[in-house]
Amino acid sequence: MKRLFFVITTLFCIHNSSAQLFSKEKVQNLQNFDKPRLSWGYILGLNSYNFDFDYTADASANDIMVDKTVGFNVGLLGNMRINDYLDLRLEPMVTFTQRNLTYTGPEFTTLSESTREVKSTYVHIPLLLKVSTKRLNNFKPFIVGGISTSINLSSNEDNPDDNSLNQFRTTTNTNYYEIGFGIDFFLYYFKFTPSIRGVFAMSDELVRDNDPNSPYTSTIDKMSTRGIFINFTFQ
Template identity: 75%
Template sequence: MKRLFIALTIIICTQQVSAQWLTRERVQNLQNFDKPRLSWGYILGFNSYDFNFDYAADASQTDIQVEQSFVTGFNVGLLGNLRLNDYLDLRLEPMVTFSQRNLTFTNPDFNNAAEGFREVKSTYIHVPLLLKVSTKRLNNFKPFIVGGISTSLNLSSNQDNPEDNSVGTFRMKDQTSYYELGFGIDFYLYYFKFTPSIRGVFAMSDELVRDNDPESPYTSTIDKMSTRGIFINFTFQ
């Protein structure tokens, strides 16, 4: 009982301190920072890209492994922000993203593991148009959610390359559309606003360019291949 009483006391005190910290009036940094209609910034971040595979109904081989890693690439870009009102902003975030995905195709006809391994390096020009929905500012921070659509140009797609997986070349379409959802927090520091955010990115179209051979062991079983990923971005304004 004594331990329970101590634990309850600690929890109650912690809640009271947290409530006071959130509600107590503090000196606000950059009080007029969000007033201008237009504002600018730059973005640095990390990404983790994956593929989602849908297989053909009659496919006998449906096991393509994508090597998982928490962070495999990075992002760099610019921010253009249009203030609509105190709670809504329209954001354009053109950026360049670099990523790598390693695919392993399992097929008993392959002579060795190297035949079924493909290293997919991608460099995207990624352009999202997002709606940011914020809460009321709490002292020097303001949480928000964000969502919207985007498009990208894959500079490493190999779409027009006549060579295919038969000689080790994995091909993708060079343009893709996505929808995006995420959240973050604006921190109003003494000299600038710092915003960490995390966002999911989901392709809406098939990105695979199939091999020239319709019976290819690499692409014949795939009905749709689409990117999905996570962006962890740090915005400075």
């Protein structure tokens, strides 16, 4: 009986200690940080862009292969507080990326013919709605979504040369929808926010070659960007 009483007492103490450890409120950093109507910050991050292809009905079975690279983002944050759970965010940034396309098929006989480097520098401007949970000690999870637009400074849209002269052309302006999630960490001196977000173009970005039978563009019905952003925000 004494042993049973000792075991029950020990288990009760362990349970009580664990409950206090995980439920006890800690001292909150930056308690009034999210109270102002307007706030700002800056963004550093990484990106990985891809192209999603839709092919025409008479296209061959040879898909275009996309070799993705890791680029980087740098930008600013403007945040407008709506209430304790909703914020409207403007995140203008510049993103740098590169995608390498490989064409397959008997018409492409050399490496220079079958590969195209698509280097892009975007001025990317998202308008996002941030939906947060209640703050838990010094962190606050959230989801975010919205729309964005971009200007591709490397698009070559107005270049008269096309793939016959090794010039792969894309549109200058593109619109997207975005969705993601992240966590606000309230540190001693500032708020640090890592987040991950998917970016999906809503329009066709391909500029067709001058030759309507071009093997580079004639089989493509639509080419649109898909991307992932991993951003680190400092406020």
